[in-house]
């Protein structure tokens with residue numbers, strides 16, 4: 071049993087669950103992990119993941135979930151990402167990025183109609199925050215909704231939306247009251263992507279994550295019927311911040327997965343490949359890279375599990391989620407890059423999947439909050455602690 075399966079940090083139930091998810095991936099994902107990169111992921115595979123119960127571990131039972139917690143979502147994220155990063159990005163966009171705002175702020179009716187089918191994998195969700203002119207500065211959002219009778223009419227564009235062209239529903243963040251600061255005037259809506267006026271401008275051509283689809287979307291006079299506001303009017307910014315904490319923790323789980331497979335390939339290769347009459351692992355230049363990879367994976371897992379456990383206890387995790395995501399995503403870029411180096415020339419070919427993991431990993435110091443923004447958040451939380459006498 072490898073170390074990550076027997077680690078004392080995890081409960082017996084979590085260890086058993088991980089083995090079960092790994093067995094699912096061995097059967098359903100690893101055999102097609104390379105060809106999945108042609109994209110888009112087959113919808114049937116998302117249904118299988120849903121049917122196996124890997125979409126709903128962190129959703130309430132009234133939404134078809136098992137309510138086991140974010141620590142279980144982190145396990146699913148790591149295991150599927152260790153096979154194919156883009157597939158898990160698509161899975162996570164539907165179940166965590168779209169799903170968590172619904173599970174936490176949705177009404178009974180909204181969960182029944184718009185979350186349950188996503189948890190089973192029958193329907194696909196996406197989250198719409200980013201716009202052509204709005205990235206890190208989410209409070210500058212331009213997409214507007216205006217009331218017309220008892221309906222809302224939405225106009226605007228959302229860019230870089232994972233699952234955008236595949237999704238049935240979007241959880242979209244929209245300004246409903248431009249007369250106040252957007253932190254108070256922003257509202258979350260559930261939007262049916264088949265609504266009149268909703269269109270896909272294009273799917274972006276990406277460096278990695280090629281098994282997913284990431285899209286530019288346009289809304290022109292999209293009429294949203296009553297009952298599609300998520301939470302309260304004006305509560306959008308709060309819902310978004312809450313979503314980002316769970317998203318960042320789950321992404322940290324994914325990042326460990328992108329790093330793990332290249333690490334394991336590099337460890338094995340370093341004992342098989344001989345140069346200068348000895349295994350290349352005997353050279354410090356190689357073995358110290360492997361030591362660094364092992365250290366970063368272990369540290370990353372501990373940081374990620376800390377954030378997940380705190381979240382599951384209902385604690386605020388803005389700092390811990392930012393630290394986990396920042397550390398693991400930068401580590402994933404370093405690990406995939408070092409693993410490729412250990413393989414030398416063959417690492418640069420598609421004979422090994424390391425180049426795919428390197429391309430996939432590169433996204434995650436950008437999406438879900440860039441490394442720069444996460445550092446800003448961490449220092450802001452640190453100085454709040456100083457102000458409140460904790461330091």
Ligand SMILES: Cc1cc2nc3c(=O)[nH]c(=O)nc-3n(C[C@H](O)[C@H](O)[C@H](O)COP(=O)(O)OP(=O)(O)OC[C@H]3O[C@@H](n4cnc5c(N)ncnc54)[C@H](O)[C@@H]3O)c2cc1C
Nearest residue numbers: 197198199200205206230231232284436437438439440442
């Ligand atoms: C493949 C992919 C999938 C994505 N999926 C989704 C999705 O599903 N839904 C969604 O809403 N969005 C999604 N995004 C968008 C992603 O979250 C944004 O790209 C990200 O938040 C950064 O925004 P930006 O690209 O506009 O960069 P910008 O905000 O324009 O930043 C450009 C650079 O400036 C730096 N910068 C900006 N402000 C500061 C500052 N205050 N201090 C220091 N540096 C700063 C940034 O760190 C970055 O290096 C996705 C993006 C990609 C590429």
